[in-house]
Amino acid sequence: MLSELFPDLKHNPNSALRESRILPLIDAFEWSKTSLGPISEWDDAAVVTLRIMMGSSLPMALMAGRDGIMLYNDAYIAIAGGRHPDCFGQSVFDTWPEVAAFNRDILERVFRGESISLTDQPFIFQRNGPDEEVWLDLDYSPVYDRAAQVVGVLAILSETTKRVQAEQALSRTREQFELALDASGIIGAWDWHVAENRVYSDAHFSQSYDVGIEEGLAGAPIERYLPAIHPDDLPHVQSGLEETMRSGTSFLGEYRVRGSDGRERWVLAQGRAVFDEDGKCIRIPGISVDISDQKAAADALQRSESGFRTLANAMPQIVWSATPDGNHDYYNARWSAFTGVQAGAAQNMGWLNYVHPNDVEEVRSRWAHSLSTAEPYQVEYRLKNVADGYRWVLGRALPTFDERGDTVRWYGTCTDIHDARQIAAEREIEAHELSHRIKNIFSVLSGVIGISARFHPESRDFAADLRQRIEAMGRAHNHMRPRSDLAGAEDARSEFFAFVSQVLEPFLYGGDGQRRISLSGENLVLGDSPATPLALLLHELATNASKYGALSQPSGHVWLRSRIDGDMYEILWTETGGPVLHEPPNFEHGFGSRMIRLNVEGQLGGSIVKTWPPEGLHATIRLPLRSLERSNRLRSMDRASS
Incomplete structure (x- = not known):
């Protein structure tokens, strides 16, 4: 079949196409079993497009027909990852299920004659197993036949993941460096x-x-x-x-x-x-x-030169600079005050002699990595102190570049974080204790409600619902509990899917061990502020489903899908396999439904729309991204500066 794409390839022994990993797949694939039919029946436009793709070093894919049958070149293999070669010749909707909705929208638009270009488009792929955050530059163009009908979509791709991640890391470190500059004067x-x-x-x-x-x-x-x-x-x-x-x-x-x-x-x-x-x-x-400030103090001391120099160098951080090859050529007076040695002893790479022996290798490795990649430098290590032996410091540095993008200089600081690490460790213990006490409060509340229900049988159903809501809040608290590292407390953060799994744990599996709730779509990192209203919202939906909806039947199932739509996060709750509905249930106007709207509209600033087709509840929840990323605690220094 190769002769049908390249009839004269056998007469060209030096052709680079002979090294192609894709052409043998085209040759061996049973195209007659697909909607495309045998290659001999393919439209000339598809054949010419394939020839162009085979000779290109750019990742290209042809999604042929309305089914989006995948044909691609050798350069696309890196994009496909572990899904190659199984995805070759298959529908793009089947081979990339996590972005099926995205690809379906693209095909529909391009088959209408539209060309689409996207820059740094984010995706969550499972091309190599676990979720992987990926960014791509994408160009989609229609492929026309002789009758000007669209027969396929040509996609040209370029993965920009490493660049986007590097830019994000550089932006965060630049903010931290600017804070260090502010603190040092x-x-x-x-x-x-x-x-x-x-x-x-x-x-x-x-x-x-x-x-x-x-x-x-x-x-x-x-x-x-x-x-x-x-x-x-x-x-x-x-x-x-x-x-x-x-x-x-x-x-x-x-x-x-x-x-x-x-x-x-x-x-x-x-x-x-x-x-x-x-x-x-x-x-x-x-x-x-x-x-x-130092100048004013020096004037008060009758402009004493020695006094001025002392004050001018009385900055809280060690400040240093280095040449592009990494040799340190400047230290402020804080270096000598901290280490007890003159700056000349630390010139070039002599400063490593004052780093704790157990930290030298990591410090050297990170510094070498930053020098070779021009990535921001940040490391915590112990530095010899003239008074206390060794103290923990935070070393940070950023490069400056010329007009060609070459590194021309490094500027860095060393900040004493020894006391902060000790305080952070103490706060972690306190946080564990506080969390334990809060969990005890939830337990006590559940116990009090249970005891009260025994003496008031008429309130047992209400008490049971209330206990379940408190337990959901307890699971949300346990999942979002703030944790700290030795450098200081950080905001509690959690991915949306992990949070949902924790809150809905009692509903995830049926008595037969089969999963009852499926999660898919675009994940999101949550702050701690929306944890409680979001937990109550999800718990109320799951409780209603278990009492009246899909989860009340052995064969019922709930599908929870999510996606980012501009500045909104859209959550689709779909129930199937439950009791057949002919009209909205009576409980839709009860306390639980009012609480759902209060949480969604009042606390989260979003909206919820419910429909009741016969197969079960369909709920569309739209929440502002800013409300899902909020934290009740003070931001860490790098986030506060953004």
């Missing part, structure tokens, strides 16, 4: 490329000099920064820069700056000249520190 970092007269600066530095953030990141002429310097100090700054370019001496300047907020403050700027092989200064990178 550092205004920001700058890098003057002398030959092209461009100063590349971070957000803190740009704002302090009344330069736009984007403008500073892209590089602005030095003349954009100079007007912010006090006129009396500007000649000193210019002469200092000229001397640095001429002689190579470090630039160290103290001057006043008036930023966009109108506030005048003293700045300590330090930079070093970088020369090319001809001895010409090509760059002066540096950092600037807000020394307003």
Whole structure:
């Protein structure tokens, strides 16, 4: 059959197509058993499209016919993962069930003649077994036959998962680094490329000099920064820069700056000249520190030089910088105060001599990884302290880049977190104790309700419902209980499907061991704030299903599907196999239904629409993503800055 796609392939022994892993599959597949029929009957458009695909290095797939029969090239195998080769020649709806609704929508639109392009489209795939978060760039185009009828959909794919994840990690670490700069008093970092007269600066530095953030990141002429310097100090700054370019001496300047907020403050700027092989200064990178408080204190001490230097360097963090190859070339005075050794002893890679022996390998490995990938650097380790032996510190660093994207410098901080780790450990113990007591309260409430029901038989049904709701709240609390690591408490977070399984645990399986509730769709990370109303909502739906609906029958089943729709999270609750319904049940206007609407509309700010076809309840619940991601606790520092 290969001759029907490439009739002259046998006469071309050097063709790269002979190495194809897909062409043998096309040759061996029994196409006559599919809706496409044998290759000899395929439309010319499909054959030509396949020929183009086979020669492309880009992942491509042809979804032929309304069934979306999958044909793809060798480059697509990486996208298919463990589903190759079983998915070849099969319907896309069967081979990718977790995104069947998405693919069905795509085919319907393209078969109407629409072309679709999607950038960084998120998916949850099970191509290699467990759920896997994946991002793709996608282009869908119709394939027309001679009669201008669409016979298939050509998909060109590019997986962008690694890039998206790297950008997300970089964004989080950048926020953390900016917080470290705020805490240490550092205004920001700058890098003057002398030959092209461009100063590349971070957000803190740009704002302090009344330069736009984007403008500073892209590089602005030095003349954009100079007007912010006090006129009396500007000649000193210019002469200092000229001397640095001429002689190579470090630039160290103290001057006043008036930023966009109108506030005048003293700045300590330090930079070093970088020369090319001809001895010409090509760059002066540096950092600037807000020394307003230290300057005021120094004035109070009759501008004592030694006193000023002490105050200027009295910052809570160790601040350092390194060259692109990882050699540390600068430390502030905090280094010497912390370790008891001079900064010169830690130049290049000498700083590793002061890291705890048990932590050296991990620190070295993470630093090497960041240097090779330009990914943010973050690690916790023990650093030798002159007073306490070793203390835990949090080391963080970010690279700066030139216009080509090459790393030109690293800037980092070391923050003492020793006491915070000890406090976090104590808080974890307290959190366990508090959680235990809350669980005891739930148990006591259930017991009190049970005892009360014995003396008031007429309220037993109500008491049973109330106990079940309290137990559902208890399961939600147990699942979302805040946990902490040694660096500090984090928000309680949980994936939606795991949360649902925990809350609906009593309803998941029937007496025969068969699963009664199935979950599918797009997962979501929940905050702790919506846990209680969401638990009560799901429990009420499951309770009604077990009393009156699908779960009241041995063959009944509940399908819970979810998807992200813009800024909303849509949950579809579908019951099948229950008692045949001819009209909505009477309990629809009872207390439980009112509580459902109160939770959905009042507490979660969403909506719920119920319909009652004969096969059972269909409920569509739409909830704002922001309400599902809320936390009742204070955000961690990196989230609070976003």
